[in-house]
Structure formats: structure tokens, C-alpha cells
Amino acid sequence: MSKRIKALAASAVAVAAGALTMVMPGTASAAGTCSSGYFCVWSDTGFTGNKVSWSGSDSIWPDSVWNKDSSWINSGITGPGVPSLVKVYPLNFQTGFYTLCIGPGQKIDWNPGANDNGQSHGWYSSC
Ligand SMILES: [Ca+2]
Numbered sequence: 001m002s003k004r005i006k007a008l009a010a011s012a013v014a015v016a017a018g019a020l021t022m023v024m025p026g027t028a029s030a031a032g033t034c035s036s037g038y039f040c041v042w043s044d045t046g047f048t049g050n051k052v053s054w055s056g057s058d059s060i061w062p063d064s065v066w067n068k069d070s071s072w073i074n075s076g077i078t079g080p081g082v083p084s085l086v087k088v089y090p091l092n093f094q095t096g097f098y099t100l101c102i103g104p105g106q107k108i109d110w111n112p113g114a115n116d117n118g119q120s121h122g123w124y125s126s127c
Contacts (some may be wrong), residue, residue, distance in 0.1 A: 034073035101127035
């Protein structure tokens with residue numbers, strides 16, 4: 001490879017990287033954020049509307065998302081003995097048959113069976 005071609009290839013990579021960093025911020029904010037170790041719920045689809053985040057379980061969700069949940073992100077941490085799966089329940093106190101079992105790192109921007117149907121959730125080691 002000649003020096004000139006190497007230089008052109010390097011600048012092409014630099015341009016591509018520059019374009020990528022320009023796109024990333026908009027993408028990140030549009031997708032919603034959920035801090036590491038937390039389970040986050042939004043009242044509207046696509047991670048918009050009222051947001052609530054929990055590091056633990058909650059047997060009765062706050063009114064802002066209770067029976068209003070439409071998108072979900074599990075940012076739970078994984079490790080030996082750490083329950084990292086979140087089950088969403090249609091009734092208070094983790095009762096009824098769970099509508100979602102969300103794995104760590106999973107983002108759900110809408111789900112017809114679970115939409116506006118969550119009242120509580122808990123962290124578990126299996127679905
Ligand atoms: Ca909703």
C-alpha cells in the first residue's frame with residue numbers, strides 16, 4: 001500500500017468516526033437511558049413519558065407508571081448469585097402471572113401483552 005493510499009484510508013476512517021460521534025448523542029437520548037444496576041419503566045412507548053427507576057423490587061408501583069407502563073429497560077448487573085432478571089406483574093405484590101421477564105441489558109420499547117398492565121416487579125435468577 002502506498003503512503004498516499006494509507007493516508008486516504010486513514011482519513012476515511014477519521015471521517016467515519018467523526019460521523020459516528022455526531023450521530024450517537026441523538027440516538028442515545030431518543031432511546032432513553034437507564035443507569036447501571038437499575039430497572040426502568042416509562043409510561044409511554046419508546047422510553048418516553050413518566051419514568052421510574054428502581055435498584056430493588058417494588059410491590060406497588062407509583063401512580064405515574066402503575067397500569068401505565070409501555071416501555072422497559074433492565075440495566076441490572078450480572079454476577080454470581082446476583083438476580084439480574086426482572087419479572088413484571090399485572091397485580092400488586094408480585095402476584096398474577098408475570099407479563100414480562102426481562103433479561104439484563106434488554107430494552108423493550110413496547111409489548112402488546114404487557115402494555116399498561118404492570119403493577120409491581122421483582123428481581124429473580126430465572127424466568
Ligand atoms: Ca402507557
